[in-house]
Amino acid sequence: MKKSRRSTVYRLPPCPAYDIEDTESWLSDLAEEGLFLEKDGFLFGFASFRRGEGKQRRYRLEAAPQPTGLFSDQDRPDEEAEELSRLAGWEYIANRGDFYIFATDDPQAAELNTDPQVQALALEKVRRRQRQTLFPTFFWLVIYPLFSIKGSVLRSAIYLGAPIFLLGHLLILWSIFSPLREFFHLRKLSRRLQEGLPVDHHKDWKKSARRHFTAKGVFLTLLAVWIVLVLTAWQRDTDKVDTVSLVNFKEPVPFATMADLLPQGQFTLDDMGFSNEVTLRSSWLAPSFIEFGQVGTVKNDKKTVQGGINVEYFHTVSPLLARLLAKELQRYDRRLSHYEALSTPSAAELGVDSVTGYTAIFPTLVMVKGETVLKVSFYQTSPSYTMPLEEWAPIFAQSLNR
Structure with missing residues (x-):
């Protein structure tokens, strides 16, 4: 028994929604093959077709006067426009992007719009809508993320990892490029119409189809890779794969700790139920990146620091990157309401390239030496003694010479 073919067939459009000529030519060619676009046949990037006997059917795209889509009140032409189209031998089929799609099987039916100048005016409305969406797109994809990370581009790149950061920015640029490409494509077509040149209803859409599918495939692949990288990083962070309790951590670190604050001091780690952890990471921009939190008491015969x-x-990877990162760290904390600059020993006195001191809830130093940046915040709770910054700053600065 012969197996019947499905009556509904789905296809990926070989061109973007704004490419009027390719869309019309593609739909007309499929009609000759026996595939006819169904009512409201565009959904979630796919087009649905009804099988039938192949015949010549003309499709035409008309610019919608208002935005269309799932959440739009203007997802189809008004009744008067549909009625006028029916009287002219055309039937409304679907909408795609900013365009309504009409079709006719009557070879004698006059074109819906024969005046290129009028078509150009209709396209201008679409282009104005595109201009209005360019800034919101730029804001949400560029400005808002920068506000969210408070301008800490380098710090975010190191925290997230270069692959996630760079691939994310590539996807953002790609997403910005798409509406720009649509805008300039419609501008080019509009200028042709204004010169009196008609739309090409028989364009060879196959020439650009491969480029369209390749670009779409590359974008979706990169997006999938980025999502996997983000989820993997999130899972590692949630599971604290790179974090070790200081109780179990015995490796030396390349900077001073509380145990180094007093000569011949005895250090005791305080179990606070939080902090007292070290996180070791590596990034293309920072081959060694360490977050270190320590709470405890160090004492010798004369003093106790708690x-x-x-x-x-x-x-x-470079001294320039270290200097830029140090400025970024300080700029990030400067936004805090408790920020207040502190007087510190000079960089020459400390033996570093640069030093900045400030209070951002706790006294903080940001020092740079060569390719290394050290940011340390030190809070003290000793009831009888407070170690002055002039004493503890050199201890951390000198540790960078290790």
């Missing part, structure tokens, strides 16, 4: 330190250590 409190905690929070350290961010970056060994970057």
